[in-house]
Amino acid sequence: MDKRQQQQMSSKTALVLGASGGVGGEVARQLRDAGWTVRALQRGLEQPQLQRDGTTWLRGDAMNAADVLSAAQGCGVIVHAVNPPGYLRWAELVLPMLDNTIAAAKAVGATIALPGTVYNFGPDALAQPLIGEDAPQRPVTRKGAIRVEMERRLQQASGEGARVLILRAGDFFGPRAGNNWFAQGMVKPGKPVSSVALPSAPGVGHQWAYLPDLARAMVAVLARRAELPAFARFHFEGHWDKDGKQLGQAVQRVVSRRSGGAAPKLAALPWWLMKLASPFVPTLREMQEMRYLWRQPVRMDGRRLAAFLGEVPHTPLDQAVAVTLEGLGCLAAPAQPVTTAAVSPSC
Structure with missing residues (x-):
């Protein structure tokens, strides 16, 4: 490791691409709270630079190489969490x-941190009891093929002066998680929960990642990035829903306890209706393509990450669901206890 790389390894300045989105935003907040200096790009920013929520926002576009290079100067880490919204325009932009x-990253000697997904894996990998970091990547979807190519390019870059950390996880949920299956398919944001739609086929397990936990895990690994090889991959285990009902049942418990009323009903996600509407709603068409992930168990092997960190951030499921529902406007925050200042009796 040369002198420049040693300096970059000690740098606690990070550029987060996609900081206005769910994953990037959460990673930016966790980096900030861990004492990092955080930069972010935003198109159309009225000022060249703006301080907001502990982050320095710079006017720029992730599609503009000069903007990214300028923002990355002096950064030890570039978090690549930018994706086209709603699954759209992946082939064109990703x-x-x-x-x-x-x-x-190659120009400044930075480490690239990529929040990965399970899109890389096809049915053959899902057939394994646990999906390891080195499982075969034979995707059956366009987005999966793009994800595989992303990791191929990153691995190549790791031999050309960049360093790479990939932290793969299952489907995200959280109070500010952006586009995700929990908010777009299971409940209706901004409305009380009367029913919960379950995407999994009956009895089929699924891997979920509570986004604040995932972001904290990424920050913890980045703090020790000097100990990693130039190209490192980890799987984040998160919450394993063993039969496709565990997350829905957690929603039932949380809503029932908070409201004191009946629990919401569980129902199967109407895939048939999504299929009918998909020719007219591009986002539904893209979601329909990923249905195979709900027809086979998807379970991540998190042992490599646990061995490296010792302790992986893990919020109890009911607590994570409660915070998520509050953030989505589906559940009122619990009332804070009222405290009354002591008053001395008058003489």
């Missing part, structure tokens, strides 16, 4: 944005 990140 790889060019990644190429800009790679070029900047």
Whole structure:
């Protein structure tokens, strides 16, 4: 490791691409809370630079290589958490944005941190009891193929001056998780929960990641990135829903306890209706493509991460669900106890 790389390893300045989104935003907050200096890019920013919520926002676009390189100067880490919203325009935007990140990381000697997904894996990998970091990547979808290519380019870059950390996880949920299956398929944001739609086929398990836990895990690994090889991959275990009902049942418990009333009903997600509507709603069409992930168990092997960190952040499921529902506007925050100041009796 040369002198420049040693300096970058000690740097606690990070550029977060996608900081206005769910994953990037949470990673930016966790980095900030851990004492990092955080930068972010935002298109259309009225000022060239703006301080907000402990983050320095710079006017720029992840699709512009010069903007990314300028923002990355002096950064030890570039968090690449930028994705086109609603699953749309992946083929057009995803790889060019990644190429800009790679070029900047190589130029400044930074570590690229990528929040990964299970899209890389096809049915053959899902057939394993646990999906390891080195499981075969034979995806059956367009987005999966793009994810595989992203990791291929990152691995190549790790031999050309960049360093890479990939932290893969299951489906996200959390109070500010952005586009995700929990908020878009299981409950209706902004409304009280009367029913919960379950995407999994009956009895099929699924892996979920509570986003604040995932972000804290990424920050913990980045703090020790000097101990990693140039290309490192980990799986984040999160919450294992063994039969596809555990998350829904947690919603039932939380809502029932908080409201004191009947628990919401559990019902199967109407995939047939999504299929009918998909020709007219592009996001539904893209979601329909990922249905195979709900027809086979998807369980991540998190032992490598646990061995490295010793303790992986893990919020109890009911607590994570309660915070998520509050953040989605589906559940009122619990009333704070009223405290009354002591008053001395008058003489």
